[in-house]
Amino acid sequence: MIFIDTLLLGISSGAIYSLMALALVLVWRSTRVVNFAQASQAVLSTYVGYEITMRTHNYWVSLPVAILFGAALGSSIDLLFMFYLAKKVRSGPIAEIAPVIATLGLLGLLQSIIGLIWGNSFLQYSTPLSGKGFTFGNHTVPFSPQNLLIVLATALVLIVFGVVFKFTNLGLALRAASFQPEIAQLAGIRVGRIRNIGWAFAGAAGAVAGAVITPTSVLSPNSLDLLLVSGFIAAVMGGLDSLVGAVIGGLVLGIGFAFILQYVGSSVTFLAGFFILVIVLLIRPRGLFGHQLGRHA
Amino acid sequence: MSDGLVVENLTVNYGAIRAIRNISFTVSANEMVAVIGANGAGKSTLLKALSGMIAPVSGSATWNGISLQKKRPEELVRLGIVHVSEGKSVIPELTVDENLALGGLWRRDKLDVSAALRDSLNLFPILATRLAQRADSLSGGERQMLAIARALVSRPKLLLMDEPSLGLAPMIIDQIFDALNHLRNQLGLAILLVEQNAVSALKIADRGLVLNLGELVKSGSSIELLGDADLRTAYLGF
Ligand SMILES: Nc1ncnc2c1ncn2[C@@H]1O[C@H](COP(=O)(O)OP(=O)(O)OP(=O)(O)O)[C@@H](O)[C@H]1O
Ligand SMILES: [Mg+2]
Numbered sequence: 001m002i003f004i005d006t007l008l009l010g011i012s013s014g015a016i017y018s019l020m021a022l023a024l025v026l027v028w029r030s031t032r033v034v035n036f037a038q039a040s041q042a043v044l045s046t047y048v049g050y051e052i053t054m055r056t057h058n059y060w061v062s063l064p065v066a067i068l069f070g071a072a073l074g075s076s077i078d079l080l081f082m083f084y085l086a087k088k089v090r091s092g093p094i095a096e097i098a099p100v101i102a103t104l105g106l107l108g109l110l111q112s113i114i115g116l117i118w119g120n121s122f123l124q125y126s127t128p129l130s131g132k133g134f135t136f137g138n139h140t141v142p143f144s145p146q147n148l149l150i151v152l153a154t155a156l157v158l159i160v161f162g163v164v165f166k167f168t169n170l171g172l173a174l175r176a177a178s179f180q181p182e183i184a185q186l187a188g189i190r191v192g193r194i195r196n197i198g199w200a201f202a203g204a205a206g207a208v209a210g211a212v213i214t215p216t217s218v219l220s221p222n223s224l225d226l227l228l229v230s231g232f233i234a235a236v237m238g239g240l241d242s243l244v245g246a247v248i249g250g251l252v253l254g255i256g257f258a259f260i261l262q263y264v265g266s267s268v269t270f271l272a273g274f275f276i277l278v279i280v281l282l283i284r285p286r287g288l289f290g291h292q293l294g295r296h297a
Numbered sequence: 298m299s300d301g302l303v304v305e306n307l308t309v310n311y312g313a314i315r316a317i318r319n320i321s322f323t324v325s326a327n328e329m330v331a332v333i334g335a336n337g338a339g340k341s342t343l344l345k346a347l348s349g350m351i352a353p354v355s356g357s358a359t360w361n362g363i364s365l366q367k368k369r370p371e372e373l374v375r376l377g378i379v380h381v382s383e384g385k386s387v388i389p390e391l392t393v394d395e396n397l398a399l400g401g402l403w404r405r406d407k408l409d410v411s412a413a414l415r416d417s418l419n420l421f422p423i424l425a426t427r428l429a430q431r432a433d434s435l436s437g438g439e440r441q442m443l444a445i446a447r448a449l450v451s452r453p454k455l456l457l458m459d460e461p462s463l464g465l466a467p468m469i470i471d472q473i474f475d476a477l478n479h480l481r482n483q484l485g486l487a488i489l490l491v492e493q494n495a496v497s498a499l500k501i502a503d504r505g506l507v508l509n510l511g512e513l514v515k516s517g518s519s520i521e522l523l524g525d526a527d528l529r530t531a532y533l534g535f
Contacts, residue, residue, distance in 0.1 A: 169402050172391075176399055179390045186348065186382060188374035188403040188451055 005142055006262045007255060012147035014254020016213050019154045020224075020231025021238065021246035023205040026161060028240055030198025032178045037077070037103040038206050039228040040110035043221060045070035045207035046214050047118055050125040059127045059215075066211040067204050074203020077106065078196045114221040122218040131216065146216055153212045154247060157205055162243050164201075174198050233273050237280045239287030248288060252276065300361055301325030301487055302347070302455055307356035309339075309346045316342040317511045319356070324455070329481045329488040331498035331519070334508035340491040341383050343508070344457045347489070348380035349373045360455060375403065377454030381461070385440040387447065389433035393424055396432050396443055400450030410450060417446035420476050438469035445476065455487045456480065462494050470494075474501050499523050 023042065027035045035041075049066030053059055085102055129145040165171035176184040177194040185191050209231075210224060217223065234253050238245025253276060260272045280288060302324040309317045317339040324330045332340050345351045347358055349370040358365040360378055370380065380386075387396050397417065401410035418425045421442040427435060432443060441461055448456060458477065462470040478501055480486045492498035499505050499519040507515040507528060515528055522528060 169398075172395055172398060173402055175391060175395075176388050180388045182350070183382065183386050183388055184399065185370040186350075186374070186380050186386060187399040187447060188371050189399065190371050190403075 001139070002262070006258045008141050008143040010255030010258030011251065012143050012150070012254070013257060014251035015147065015150045015154050016209075016216070016227060016250070017230045017234045017253050018247040018250025019150060019157065019209040019213065020227050021234035021250045022154065022157050022161070022243060023202065023209045024228075024231055024235040025238070025240060025243055025246045026205045027199075027202035028235070029165065029243075030174050030178055030201055031078075031082075031195060033082070033099045033103065035103045035202070036100070037106035037110060038202070039224040040107050040114070040221075041070065041073055041077070041203055042206035042210035043219075043224050044110055044114055045073060045203070046125060046210035046219060046224075047114055047123075049207075049211045050118075050123060050219055053125065063211050067207045070207025070210075071200040071204040074199040074201070074206075075196050077203075078199035081106065082199070083192060083196075111221045118221075120221055122220050122223075125211075125214045125219045127212075127215045129215075150212050150216070153208055154250075157208055158243055158247055161201065161205065165243070170194075170197065174201075230273060233277045237277055237287055239289040242287070242289035245287060245289030249280075252280070252288075301328070302358065302360055302489070304347070304358045305356055307343070307346060307353050307358060309342050309351060309353045311342075315511055317346070317508070320508075320513045321356075322506055322513070322516060324487045324489055326454070326487050327481060327485045328504070329477065329490055329502045331495075331502035331505040332489060332491045332508060333493070333495040333498055333505055336493070337510075338508040339511040340508055341459055342511075344380055344382070344459050344489065344491055348378060348382075348457055350380070350382075371403070374451055374453075377452070378457065379448040379451050379453035379455070380457040381444045381448050381459060383459040384463070385437065386444040386459075387432045387435075387440050390431065392429055392431055393435070393443055394428040396447050397424075397428075397450055400447040404451070409452065413450045413452055417449045420449070420479065421446055438465050438473075441465065441469075441473060442476075445473070449480075453486060455489070457489050457491075459491045460493060461490075462492060462497065470497065477501065496523070 024038060027033065027038055045066045048069045049062040052062035052065045056062065081102055082099055085098055127146060127149065129149055131144050131146045133140045133142050133144050165175060173184070173189050173194045174197065176187065177189055177191045178198065181191045213227065214223065230253060231250070234249035235246050237249035237252060253273060256276045257269055257272060261269055304323070305321045307317060307320045308315070320343065322330070332343060334340055342351070346353045347365060349365065349368050349372065360376060363376060365373060365378070388399070397414055401413065404410050423439060424442055424446055427439065432440060435443060445461070461473050465473070474497065477488060477490065481488055490498055490502055499522055502519050505517065505519050505522045506513055507522070515522065
């Protein structure tokens with residue numbers, strides 16, 4: 001019984017990491033930028049969702065609004081900052097890191113904006129779903145309808161984006177534009193436009209993560225920061241480029257945490273994340289699903 | 298208006314470095330013009346300026362009367378100007394299939410995209426057996442073939458080829474040059490062929506342009522240039 005409960009606990013937190021990791025992989029896949037502002041974009045979208053529930057009292061209305069807002073935010077960040085930056089700093093030693101630094105600045109900016117509008121206190125953004133575990137007979141398992149929503153959202157994001165990337169022309173253009181923008185251009189791809197769609201996708205995925213994860217705890221300007229770290233570990237474990245890898249990475253991490261918490265103790269859990277990451281990377285340096293042949297190989 | 302590619306007094310700088318200076322020439326349909334010269338002569342720069350990858354500081358270039366200035370590469374592709382850049386212009390992370398599809402993504406006429414795809418695979422049959430493979434698993438020659446095939450899926454009218462022979466075995470080079478020949482003779486493409494391998498290039502080209510330190514130092518028919526002893530010793534070292 002304890003084993004099954006621990007497993008379920010691991011899956012429910014693992015799904016959260018997976019969703020976060022998926023959002024990170026989507027940014028990476030469609031923009032090749034490590035986006036530190038991802039968490040604050042997701043939080044801002046979640047606040048928008050929160051505002052909508054305050055007005056409509058309906059979480060299911062707020063969810064799509066938050067997702068659309070997330071997409072619009074991602075797209076605007078690209079148009080207002082990244083596009084301009086890439087144009088100005090096209091080559092030279094800082095061309096590669098300038099966008100990363102810019103996203104760090106953006107992280108601070110967005111968090112301050114959130115603080116200015118909503119303050120820094122904890123808010124409650126809730127779903128109509130129960131956070132209490134399902135009950136079988138007289139045993140309540142640590143897996144609630146809320147957790148089920150997260151698992152479903154993870155599966156949905158995985159399937160939708162997996163299909164878009166792998167089987168559609170847009171997906172092909174996105175991959176080409178992110179791998180080799182110059183060659184993609186020479187093949188006739190309107191790279192600027194395609195990258196912008198990539199930023200919108202990534203913003204939408206982050207918003208999904210924020211809006212379904214936040215109801216399991218509280219909403220504050222930096223409430224997703226720690227999750228971002230776990231999500232990043234999960235994404236790297238999965239090879240950073242693989243959607244399936246991100247999900248499995250998240251589950252490995254969540255289940256690993258749960259068992260360490262149960263059988264070793266709570267004092268080591270934070271370190272355990274890095275420990276699991278190091279072990280995975282030692283066994284498979286390119287991550288669980290990384291490609292053998294890579295551009296950087 | 299004048300037909301084909303007309304380049305007049307084209308000059309390109311990289312910051313303070315003057316990469317090409319006051320270059321003028323023409324290329325018409327059905328014609329292959331070789332651009333030869335040593336390392337750093339400005340050959341690739343010339344192609345980049347024509348495909349919209351870099352902006353010239355002065356001079357002009359037109360294609361069938363339409364100015365190429367201030368147009369991005371993806372717009373020029375839509376005018377039929379396709380650049381196969383230096384070093385096997387494929388996307389290594391994508392499959393052969395996907396690389397080919399890329400050349401036709403922007404095109405409305407999907408029937409003709411399929412036809413162009415078939416034509417390309419007929420030209421390089423080896424690719425047909427590699428469709429599901431990632432491009433980075435191909436040999437150098439196959440990669441170059443893929444780059445050309447992808448360009449053909451866009452149905453180019455002017456092909457800008459940057460050193461297709463680089464690092465390839467003589468047999469493969471022959472095969473690629475044969476393909477270029479076919480494209481000029483059967484499909485009537487205009488081809489600007491950049492090569493360091495001057496003799497092989499002049500053998501298939503109609504005319505040649507010799508670049509040295511960014512300047513056009515000589516131009517003429519291939520036969521003329523091949524027989525020019527001064528040229529050999531001064532610029533080409535053969
Ligand atoms: N991005 C760049 N920034 C600064 N200088 C450049 C750049 N690209 C090329 N150059 C310089 O411009 C000149 C012409 O370069 P280009 O690449 O056009 O020569 P090339 O004839 O194609 O040579 P190769 O046969 O080696 O390919 C060279 O002096 C080169 O150093
Ligand atoms: Mg060159």
